[in-house]
Amino acid sequence: MTEERQAIIKKNGHAAAAMISAMIGILSLAVSHVFSLLSKESSNLMLEVGKTWIPGAEGIGPYSGKETFMLIGWFSSWLILYFVLRNRDVKLSHYGITFMIGVGISTLLVWAPFLDLLK
Amino acid sequence: MSKIMADERRLLKSVVIAAWIILTVFLAFILGLSAPWEKLMGHSFFASMATTHGIFATLGVIIGSATGYLGWRLLLGHLKAYRDLRILATISSVLAFLAITTGNWIYIAYRGPEGPREFFINNFPEIHEIFFEFKEFIALFTLPIAVAATFILWKYKDSLQHDQSLRNAVGMMIAVGWSVLMIAFVLGATITKLMAVS
Incomplete structure (x- = not known):
């Protein structure tokens, strides 16, 4: 590799x-979504967290x-x-x-039929 | 002789661009002032927000697809238009943010009394429980992926064309981002066709 090219590559x-x-x-x-499905308390916690800063969080529920x-x-x-x-x-x-695996796992965790299989 | 021809070509190009801008501004002014916008946008705040969300999402798909194409060229090592890719990726990130924030507002109406959620749960529960739930999350994936890809494109703008591993990384992220964008858009459009927020 030339010196000039080495200098360009960061x-x-x-x-x-x-x-x-x-x-x-x-x-x-994705993980917070799974947690919110596990119990009503987790779901309420999600809502409380969202309400701290998102306008209209009450309307969108735990999603916030x-x-x-x-x-x-x-x-x-x-x-x-x-x-x-x-x-x-x-x-x-x-x-x-690692990125691809992480995104793949996240996709499965938000796909309801996959979560049904885990139940 | 060739200098005169080049000057003439430049002059012609400037005239065409100026005429196009003047005509566009004139038409936009007339159409903008005379259009019944309230009919188009809907009668409620949420209906207007839904229209706005749809516009951002559609623009996101158009710009996102152009970005996806350049990202594919980058992945194959054929890209020359690095600057174009940086600009399109930046616009894609902004559109992802705008589509998500407007989507948040219409989600309030979606979950509200007599909203689409109630309708789907009573009539087609799978639409809400599988497709909408998936769409609302997968749509959020677009923002971190688009922003991260845009950051890398700007941060490494000088070294990208010399570094194959960087090109692979960004090309792969753009491909993943485009895929989730398309899933979210198609599901959103299909669900809206069944019942829109009002």
Whole structure:
């Protein structure tokens, strides 16, 4: 690799952080949805969390809390991973596979027939 | 000679663009002032919000599909229009945010008394319990994926064309983002066809 090309290529830690934090946000949404189905108390907790900041949260019910957990999971993990990975060069394909698996699991967790199979 | 021809071509291009802008602004002004917007948008706040949500979602699919195409070219290593991809990805992220926030508002009407949720649970429970539940979550997936892909496109704008692993990562994220966008849009449009919020 030439020196010029090496200078252009940045460390890819920021990309890994962005990718994995998006996956964590999505996974947080799916897991909070599963928790809300487990008990009435969890569902009420989701609503209370949503009501703290989302306008009209009462109208959309526990969904507001699930959105909140998605944002918390997404932004907090991005902040942490940003500082952890910013100066690192990582094997991005491993992070890509992790991203795909996380999104795949999240998709199954919000698909009602799959949850019925787990009951 | 060739300089004169190039100048003429530039002049013609400017004239065409100026004429197009003037005509568009004129027509938009006339149509905008004379259109019965209240009939189009609906008679209630929620109906207007549903129309707005539909517009953002449709624009999201159009821009998202263009982004998806460029993302596919990026994944194959054939992309030259990196700047176009960055701009389209940014617009896609903004549209995902707007579609989600307006979707939140119409969800209030969806869950309200005599709303679509009540209708579906009483008549077609699977529509709510399987398809709508899935749609309301999968639609949220679009925002983190679009924002993360956009961030990477801007952050690595100089190194992207030299780094295959970065191109693979962004191309894959755009493909996943486009897929969930299409699922959410098709389910949303189909469910609305059965019963819209009013």
